[in-house]
Amino acid sequence: MAGTLRIHLSDADFRHVRFARTPDPIWEAVLGLHVLTAPPGPLPDRLRRWRKRARDRVLQHDLRGTCRLLNDLAPAAAYWPDFLTPVESEEGMTAGLRALRETPRARLARELRETARHRALPAWTRRLADGDRALLDDIANALRHFHGRLLLPDWGETEATVAADHARRTAALDGGLGAVLGAFTPFTWQDPVLSAPYPVDRTIRPRGRGLRLIPSFFCHTAPVAIADPELPPVVVYPLRPCDPPAPEPGTRHDAALARLLGANRARVLEALLATRTTGAVAARLALPPSSVSGHLTVLRDAGLVTSERAGPHVLHTLTPRGRHLLGR
Incomplete structure (x- = not known):
């Protein structure tokens, strides 16, 4: 500049x-x-x-x-x-x-x-x-x-x-x-x-x-x-960049997380390194919104994700436990 x-x-x-x-x-x-x-x-x-x-x-x-x-x-x-x-x-x-x-x-x-x-x-x-x-x-x-x-x-x-x-x-x-x-x-x-x-x-x-x-x-x-x-x-x-660099696929950590949570649920969790709506996660991962919503419910019940309404949208964010699970 x-x-x-x-x-x-x-x-x-x-x-x-x-x-x-x-x-x-x-x-x-x-x-x-x-x-x-x-x-x-x-x-x-x-x-x-x-x-x-x-x-x-x-x-x-x-x-x-x-x-x-x-x-x-x-x-x-x-x-x-x-x-x-x-x-x-x-x-x-x-x-x-x-x-x-x-x-x-x-x-x-x-x-x-x-x-x-x-x-x-x-x-x-x-x-x-x-x-x-x-x-x-x-x-x-x-x-x-x-x-x-x-x-x-x-x-x-x-x-x-x-x-x-x-x-x-x-x-x-x-x-x-x-x-x-x-x-x-x-x-x-x-x-x-x-x-x-x-x-x-x-x-x-x-x-x-x-x-x-x-x-x-x-x-x-x-x-x-x-x-x-x-x-x-x-x-x-x-806006300050909130998307962290994507980790290299196929690492031992990724594979272990996918075995623990299931591949798509692990992807949903990782997508929430930045706060997103259900629709934004679905668009980012090319998954049906209904499927993403189901994964979010499970992750929220496990204490890995919190959800908060902001106007017409619900925003999903990782909890400290969720970040720890991702190693972030």
Whole structure:
């Protein structure tokens, strides 16, 4: 990274730092687009797996036009218009898309002018800058289709990964917010400045408005911040990798564990080295969800796994006994 993001937190800001509990659907759609169009080599394993599935779904649902439209406005670049990621998406996709559709003409023109300073824009964006509501509807629908077709089938894994991150932050709160920020990868905390590698040098001064920090399943390099300093300060950050390197198959430990538990039950246990939903485990292991659910019941009854409801999903996590059994 060529630059540094620096966030100067006053005492008032420090009291109003918030970590999002759930993934933001519109931010995840935009960042998922970046993963979809990125070379697979540098991506972490979980995103390479998602990218392969998503590219198949693009062809299956003929979403190439949808992806082109979004990529014209929000490619993986140092800047894209803030109106594409409205703060209202904190309340969900419906609220976020409603706010996007209601973006004032003056804001569209201002942010597209700023975009044009960074890269050439296609001719149709001139109509958008003039306030073309039909085009704005097309963009909102493209985000909805992208999320629904490409992200929603794996949303359980996304939510589980974000929930695990939030649980780590909450546990660290025993030492106060300073302790949370002090262990906040990829950031560095030197009171009163929170900093991280960034594509360019950037300074954010919330001026008493606090800071909303959003964990993202699809953000995998540097944090991403809202560009307009007049908007509520929002920073999206990459989740700490929670998938450990896969052990070499066929080791004596693996074979012994499979004999003890059964091959598939041992695989389910190992999949929970990262907190996951039943559906996420099933997708990861290519097993029927009903079969995974049965294995989880046995593992939970044996004290190897705990399960906790988080909204519409149930998150499964290894107990210390389960980790010990895996040798982790």
